Amino acid sequence: MTKTIQLSGVKKFYHVGEQDLAALDGINLEITKGEFSALMGPSGSGKSTLMNILGCLDRPTIGSYRLDGEEVANLSDDELAVTRNRKIGFVFQNFNLLSRISAAENVALPLVYAGIGKKEREERAMYFLEAVGLADRAQHQPNELSGGQRQRVAIARALVNNPHIIMADEPTGNLDTKSTHEIMAIFEKLHDEGRTIILVTHEPEIASCASRQLLVRDGKITRDEGKGVRMDVV
Amino acid sequence: MLFNESVQIALKALFSNKLRSILTMLGIIIGVGAVIAMVSVGMGVRQKVTNSIASLGSNMLIVMPGSANTGGVRSAAGSMVTLKYEDALAIKNKIKNIDYVSPTVSSSYQIVNGNQNWNSTVQGVTPEYMAIRSLKVSTGSFITQNDLTSRNRVAVIGTTVSSNLFGTENPVGQTIRVNSQPYKIIGVLESKGQSSVGQDQDDVVIIPLTTAQERMLGITYVKTINIQVSSQDKMDIVQEDVETLLRQRHHIINGKDDDFNVKNLTSLMQTMTETTTMLTLFLGSIAAISLIVGGIGIMNIMMVSVTERTREIGIRKALGATFKNIMMQFLIESVVIGVIGGLLGIVFGCSASLAIAQFGGFNTVITSAPILISFGFSVGIGLFFGIYPARKAALLDPIEALRYE
Ligand SMILES: Nc1ncnc2c1ncn2[C@@H]1O[C@H](COP(=O)(O)OP(=O)(O)O)[C@@H](O)[C@H]1O
Ligand SMILES: [Mg+2]
Numbered sequence: 001m002t003k004t005i006q007l008s009g010v011k012k013f014y015h016v017g018e019q020d021l022a023a024l025d026g027i028n029l030e031i032t033k034g035e036f037s038a039l040m041g042p043s044g045s046g047k048s049t050l051m052n053i054l055g056c057l058d059r060p061t062i063g064s065y066r067l068d069g070e071e072v073a074n075l076s077d078d079e080l081a082v083t084r085n086r087k088i089g090f091v092f093q094n095f096n097l098l099s100r101i102s103a104a105e106n107v108a109l110p111l112v113y114a115g116i117g118k119k120e121r122e123e124r125a126m127y128f129l130e131a132v133g134l135a136d137r138a139q140h141q142p143n144e145l146s147g148g149q150r151q152r153v154a155i156a157r158a159l160v161n162n163p164h165i166i167m168a169d170e171p172t173g174n175l176d177t178k179s180t181h182e183i184m185a186i187f188e189k190l191h192d193e194g195r196t197i198i199l200v201t202h203e204p205e206i207a208s209c210a211s212r213q214l215l216v217r218d219g220k221i222t223r224d225e226g227k228g229v230r231m232d233v234v
Numbered sequence: 235m236l237f238n239e240s241v242q243i244a245l246k247a248l249f250s251n252k253l254r255s256i257l258t259m260l261g262i263i264i265g266v267g268a269v270i271a272m273v274s275v276g277m278g279v280r281q282k283v284t285n286s287i288a289s290l291g292s293n294m295l296i297v298m299p300g301s302a303n304t305g306g307v308r309s310a311a312g313s314m315v316t317l318k319y320e321d322a323l324a325i326k327n328k329i330k331n332i333d334y335v336s337p338t339v340s341s342s343y344q345i346v347n348g349n350q351n352w353n354s355t356v357q358g359v360t361p362e363y364m365a366i367r368s369l370k371v372s373t374g375s376f377i378t379q380n381d382l383t384s385r386n387r388v389a390v391i392g393t394t395v396s397s398n399l400f401g402t403e404n405p406v407g408q409t410i411r412v413n414s415q416p417y418k419i420i421g422v423l424e425s426k427g428q429s430s431v432g433q434d435q436d437d438v439v440i441i442p443l444t445t446a447q448e449r450m451l452g453i454t455y456v457k458t459i460n461i462q463v464s465s466q467d468k469m470d471i472v473q474e475d476v477e478t479l480l481r482q483r484h485h486i487i488n489g490k491d492d493d494f495n496v497k498n499l500t501s502l503m504q505t506m507t508e509t510t511t512m513l514t515l516f517l518g519s520i521a522a523i524s525l526i527v528g529g530i531g532i533m534n535i536m537m538v539s540v541t542e543r544t545r546e547i548g549i550r551k552a553l554g555a556t557f558k559n560i561m562m563q564f565l566i567e568s569v570v571i572g573v574i575g576g577l578l579g580i581v582f583g584c585s586a587s588l589a590i591a592q593f594g595g596f597n598t599v600i601t602s603a604p605i606l607i608s609f610g611f612s613v614g615i616g617l618f619f620g621i622y623p624a625r626k627a628a629l630l631d632p633i634e635a636l637r638y639e
Contacts, residue, residue, distance in 0.1 A: 057552060057632045078556040085554020096549045096636065100250055112239055113554040157553070 003066075004165060004196050005031035005054060010063030012049050012219075023049040024060070025219035031198065033164070036191040038207035039200045041216035047200045048169055050216065054198060055088050055167045056080045085113050089158025091168035095150045097142040103153045104129060104138040110161040128156035132186060148179025155186055165196045172206060184209050237562075244567035247539070248574075258535045259575035261528025262615070266579025266608045267586055268521035273604035274587035276514025278597035283510055287503045289435075291366055293333075293466050294499040295473055297321075297459040297480070300492050315455040316484055316493045319443065322360075322459045324483060329475045331468040334362040337456040339446050345439055346411040347399040354395050356412060356439045358446025366462050374406040374421030381442040385449060389417040392436035393425045410439075413450055417441060469500050518604060525608065528575070529615035536568050536623035547627050548635025557628045564624035565617065572616020576609040583608075 012024040023046045031037060039047045052058040053065060056072060057080075065072045067083065075083065084090075089110075097106045107125040116124075129135050132152035142150055151171060158166055168187070172180040188209055191197050199210060207213050215223035248255040290296075299317045322337035339358040344351050363369070364376045371390065381388050389410065396405050405419045417439075426435040447453050463472045473496050480494050540547070547560060555563075584600055591598040 052633055055552075057636075078558070081551060081554050081556045081559075084552060090552055092636075096545075096552070098546055098549060100246070109550070110553045113550070113556070113559060161554075 002033045003030050004033045004035075004068060005029065006064075006066040007053075007060075008064050010053065010060040010065060012046075012053065012058070013061045022219050024053070027063070027219070027221060029214070029221060031196060033196055034191075034194050035212055036187070036197045036210045037199070037212040037214055038210035039198065039214050039216055040202070040204070040207050043202075045216045046219040047216050049219075051167055051169050051198065051200055055090060056083050081113075085110055085161060087163050087165055089161070089163040089166045091151065091154050091158050091166065091171045093170040093173040095142070095147075095154045095174075097150060097153060097157075099142050102139050102141055103134065103145065106142065106153055107156045107160050109157060114161050124160055125156070128160050129153070131159070132156045146179070147175050148182060151175060151179065151183055152186070155183070159190070163195075165198070166190060167198050169200045170202065171199065172201070172203075180206070240559075240562045240566045241570070243563050244570045247567055248570060254535065255571065258531055259571055259578065261531035262525065262572060262575030262612045263528075263579040263582055265521065265525030265528040266576050266612050267582035268524050269518055269608040269611075270580065270583025270600065270604050271586040271590060271598075272517035272521040273514055274583075274598040274600045275590060275596055276510065276517045277599035277601055278591070280507065280510035280514060281599050282597050283506045284503060287499055287506060290499055291368070291460070291462055292500075293463040293469060294366075295461040295463060295469065295476060296497045296499065297325075297461065297476065298457070298495045298497065299455070300495045315453070317456050317459060318454065319447070319456055321480060321483060322456065324479060325459065325461060325476055328479060329472060331464045331472055332461055333464050334366045334460075334462040336360055336362045336366045336460040336462075337443060337458070338363065338460065339443065339451060339453070339455075339457045341446075341451060343412050343439075343450075345395060345399060347405075347408065350399045352395055352398040354392075354437050354439050356441060356446065356450070358443040358450070359440055360443050363440070363460075366460055369426075370424040371421040372424040373404065374419070376421055377440065377442050382444050385444045386442060387415060387417045387445060387449065388420045388441065390421040390423060390440040391419055392423045392438040394434055394437040395439055396422050412439065412441075415449065466500060469498055473498055522608070522611070525611055525615060528612070529619040532568050532571055532616055533619035533623060535571075536564060536620055537626070539567070540564065540623045540627040543627075544630065544635050544638040547630050548632050548638065551630070551632040552636060560628040560630075561624045564627050565620045568620025568624070569613060569616040572613045575616075576612035579612060580605055580609060 007027050007029040010024055010027040011022060013020040013022055015021075025046075027050060039050065041047050049058070053060055056067065056075075059065075059073060067087065072080070072083075090096075098109070104122065104125045107128055108121040111121040111124060126135065126138060129138050132155055134149060134152050134156070137145060137149060137153075142153065145153065155171075166187075172183050175183065184206060187197055187199065191211075197210070199206070201207050210226075212224070212226040214221055297317065299315065319337055322335050326332065326335040337360060341356055342353060343356050345354050357363075359377060360382060361377050361379055364371075369376070374390070376390055377388065380386070389412070391405060391410075399405070399410060400408065405422060408419050409416045410419060411417070423436065423438070423440075428434055441450070443456070447456075461472065461476065463469050476496055477492070481492065484493055486492060550560065583605070587598045587600050590596050
């Protein structure tokens, strides 16, 4: 099976005052294409730091990260930007939508940077808004939408350039139970379509939707269950 | 990313904060407007000066008597009485490349017709005066060679004199009294209107030179000799020839001061053009300082805008915006401020210039050069002062930017 993600000996240090703080302290991790992994762990354990590195928003201080076989450390900032654009779709806890533009324009944003023409952008944005059940809200601005709706817009945006990895950092952290179920249903569907999904969460119930559960503590992975097992196989 | 997209993003950002955008542009608007208005004032002065020199005719040399130098005391220029009608004739006959030579005298007199009177300038001239000053006679005729040799008491009057002394009546054939002597009017000049320095060119009485010298003023000298040279490149040669000839005729030995003075109007014109161009540039560059101040205003607002939109930049970067994409977005925004500000500034500058002409009594001339240059400058300023903030935005670390509150 193809290894989409391979981390070995990854450490990340932050300078805090006089000392170096190890947010990640030797992470070894392989994720297979199509896997649905949940990252759990207490607050401050390094989950977001790990996600940022996996999502090519940040680089490890030491260690190797290979994405689709390519060493990320060797990529320039602009090459990282292109990688994020093509291969990775992000879903954030606080949605991170641009507030001054419509839902449809938000969804189309990655396509702007992919150099795709206006007409195709609009069509694809509508297609994915429909897929998350928000076709009728396309022209609404983010502040006219509920939290659950905003997160569905953000998911449509993460999908619009057809990346094979979806990364979600506590996507349901700001949502009520009903919205949480809707969002998780979408993630399960994406998993069924064969996408690789990495999801950070606090809640065991949500983590149980994933096929693999990883526990992070003090910058290390302390437990790894369900590796390589696809949910539909179970 | 396409250029169009960047422009649209920039316009959207500017429109979403209209008041701030307009205040930012104000610096550029005032700067461009000030450059255009100030340069138009300078160009107006230049036009006025050059027109007044040009109204004396092209390729002109003017000979005037020099200042007397008796006992070490210099009296005012033109006080000498050495320049003669014969000098003018000699210049005309002996020097090549001359079209016309016109000696003149002039004095102010009260002109009387019956119970009407009017103060005007009386010019004593030769027939060539008409050609050299491009005068036209609307009714009647001009002074002739015959009038000159016979010292006839005839006069050609300007329209101002005509209307003040004769109203709507045709004055040709009538008689006026100048210095208690009767002069028969043989012609009326076509109106030339005000000169560029505001002098009424129609307020004039023209009589034969010889009549003026002998019958009116009782003098033997002339006040000026106007010489029209056939072409501009001959000006210097003719000037030298005139000087040599006059020194010879006035018996001035080498080393002594001339008792006359030859002025070259073309070089005077050049000097005046240079001076007024300097003035224009000076006014323009003072105004240009406000353009630079406007540019600093753009930079200031762009810095604020980048800080305010740190999170937006983080989101765009997370979604795949490259350094160039972000750089372009902010650079285009500041260039758009320069472009719109520049366009509004052109409108403002032209209106200001027209208002100065209308209400300030200045002569203003709007030319395309300051409009194009100051517009180009304002776009350039938008670009230049946008680079630093745009670079700052483009260099932001995506994680730090996303975390920004
Ligand atoms: N930019 C930063 N500067 C300094 N310390 C940081 C920075 N980002 C994260 N950390 C620290 O790294 C550790 C891990 O943080 P994070 O990955 O956000 O944890 P989690 O997402 O699991 O709650 C924490 O102790 C946090 O304080
Ligand atoms: Mg976190």
